[in-house]
Amino acid sequence: MLSVVVPCYNEEEMIKIFYNAVENVEFPLEKEYIFIDDGSYDNTLRELRSLSLKTNNVKYLSFSRNFGKEAALFAGLKESIGDYVVVMDVDLQDPPELLTDMYSYIVKEEYDCVGTRRTTRNGEPAIRTFFAKSFYKVMSMISETEIVDGARDYRMMSRQMVNSILEVTEYNRFSKGIFSWVGYKTKYLEYENLERAAGNTTWSFWSLLKYSVDGIIAFSDAPLSIASFVGLFSFIISILLSIIIAIRTIVFDNPTPGWTSIMVIVLALGGLQLLCLGILGKYVSKTFMETKRRPLYFIKEKNDKTTINE
Known part of the structure; x- marks a missing residue:
């Protein structure tokens, strides 16, 4: 049949x-x-x-x-x-x-x-x-x-x-x-x-x-790995920028200008964090639904x- x-x-x-x-x-x-x-x-x-x-x-x-x-x-x-x-x-x-x-x-x-x-x-x-x-x-x-x-x-x-x-x-x-x-x-x-x-x-x-x-x-589980790599990449970039700003201030005795650029970076990093949290939350929610064992x-x-x- x-x-x-x-x-x-x-x-x-x-x-x-x-x-x-x-x-x-x-x-x-x-x-x-x-x-x-x-x-x-x-x-x-x-x-x-x-x-x-x-x-x-x-x-x-x-x-x-x-x-x-x-x-x-x-x-x-x-x-x-x-x-x-x-x-x-x-x-x-x-x-x-x-x-x-x-x-x-x-x-x-x-x-x-x-x-x-x-x-x-x-x-x-x-x-x-x-x-x-x-x-x-x-x-x-x-x-x-x-x-x-x-x-x-x-x-x-x-x-x-x-x-x-x-x-x-x-x-x-x-x-x-x-x-x-x-x-x-x-x-x-x-x-x-x-x-x-x-x-x-x-x-x-x-x-x-x-x-x-x-x-x-x-x-x-690739989205979780991507989120981790994005977070690591953002952290490395922020460290490098901090070093560049510190050297420029010491060598040229120049205060750091550009509040606009700082705010852009802060907002960008905040957005990346929320994105990574959203990806993680999606996996957690799926796990949560599995543990309920609903019909x-x-x-x-x-x-x-x-x-x-x-």
Whole structure:
């Protein structure tokens, strides 16, 4: 069986469109669909109820509130029972026709995972494209975990790999990093960017920026090292300037002029200190959230109408 894990947030227009599109793909295995309603405030849950009543291969989970895509992915993987599991976005920007190729590579060439990556970002705002490419470049430089440029969450995995991912129970999750960190033999299929089939994206520039910062912090301690080097460099510069000023005063018997320059230096050093404290605080806050051991999500409703704490 193939389990299709589909996180949804305000996607009422896409539920039936997505289901029909994937069902129309010829696939050698039986499929089960696991839709995760991530606290939607539109009619997403109503559409999922309706679809589950009309079909016998659709499951759905509905969260008590919006817990984020990472929690939805984890919940879907945990609920899946298939020998193979594929993660897909409901907006059909993940081409369903690639499913057959994914399965073929896993079965015939013994890959544990077949992922996808976009070769173009046509249709996206230029600023989002710039920051996305910059993120992948930065991650490749500062992290030991490889994150492929343009990689999507859309990937098919073996049951063994999924079980390994489920053992990573950290609260601050960054799935692209976790998929890579657990290892296993992986191949990437390339395709050009596709527009949404319907509806509007709920990902804003700022939410994507925050998500990228979380990814950097989750899989690299380089920002802490950078903060330390900046502090050390600033200290050395301040010592050198102090020596130069002292020598000039002794040799030329000239009081130190330039209150403006002094204030600029003070403010610059103060800004660097606050920046370094902010970086340190970000890591401390993530550690604090991990120690609380809060659940990743709460399920308000499932197909069988049970309520469960996960």
